[in-house]
Amino acid sequence: MNPELRKTNSNSFASPQDEVKLINEVREAIEKHKSTDKIKQRLGDEYTRFCSDQSISRYLRARSWNTIKAEKMLEASLIWRMNYKPAEIRWEHVAEEAATGKIYRSSFMDKHGRKQEQMVWLIDFSGFSMSNISIKSTKETAHILQDHYPERLGLAILYNPPKLFEPFWKVVKPFLEPKTANKVKFVYSDDANTKSIMESLFYIDKLESAFGGKNRARFDVKIYADRMKEDDAKRFVFHNGESSSSSPSGRTSTVSEFRPTNNDSDSDGEKTKSPEINEEEILAESQKIAADANGRGGRIKA
DSSP states (O other), X not given: OOGGGGOOOTTOOOOHHHHHHHHHHHHHHHHTSTTHHHHHHHHTHHHHHHTSHHHHHHHHHHTTTOHHHHHHHHHHHHHHHHHHOGGGOXXXXXXXXXXXXXXXXXXXXXXXXXXXXXXXXXXXXXXXXGGGOOHHHHHHHHHHHHHHSTTOEXXXXXXXXXXXXXXXXXXXXXXXXXXXXXXXXXXXTTOHHHHHHHHHHSOTTTSBGGGTOSBOOOOOHHHHHHHHHHHHHHHHHHHHOOOGGGSSSOOOOOOOOOOOOOXXXXXXXXXSOOOOOOHHHHHHHHHHHHHHHTOOOSEEEO
């Protein structure tokens, strides 16, 4: 199949039969690369997970089903993972930065009971000032999320951004792919029309008060640390297939879920069950970038 035939729009989709064929084309192309043997050796089982049907499908969707572009994108991700080793990031590596409460994972989900495949980002702009802005960190975050975690963002809500943020957004937006930029929504607590977005997406009694909800619980780093350590243990068991007694913390934990909130084809077009989204890894990446920026921006609840 000519990959150019799949260069349509962001809402394009492939039939189940075509999807299987395109996935196999990408996998076969990756296998032919001279560097693949080295990548396999360095990544081990991680290579198999990132070359699974579900993973390759995400890269294809991110590139509008263009197999050549999806292949290049996936190869770049495999090399990046081999060199940067994001899967090895654990709670203790980001605990100091996470203790600030700047970036953390909430314990509630949105109203749409869909597959665990994408994340919703809630970004609180209270206390925001121009001194919080880092073009470098923003570009690096956009690069990592778009190029190495494609189709993982369901929606990003910018809550009460000040007017002074608008010029910054105009500078940043060109660095985002159109499909990603369209997932960014501006919500203002004093605007009834945009406020309805929150009510349509979340259960208000679960939503934090900082975002117009009724949940007044505050960030508690001790409780959060326990959750993250449990997730480290869960990931250890998931990747090693061993009992929790041999895991780093000796704990078990339930699978925490993130639901996509949009009905774009990139979230609903999946025909097969997707593997667990590694939101801990993505969050850890964001926390490391935030630490490097050495600034305190709007609080991010992811």
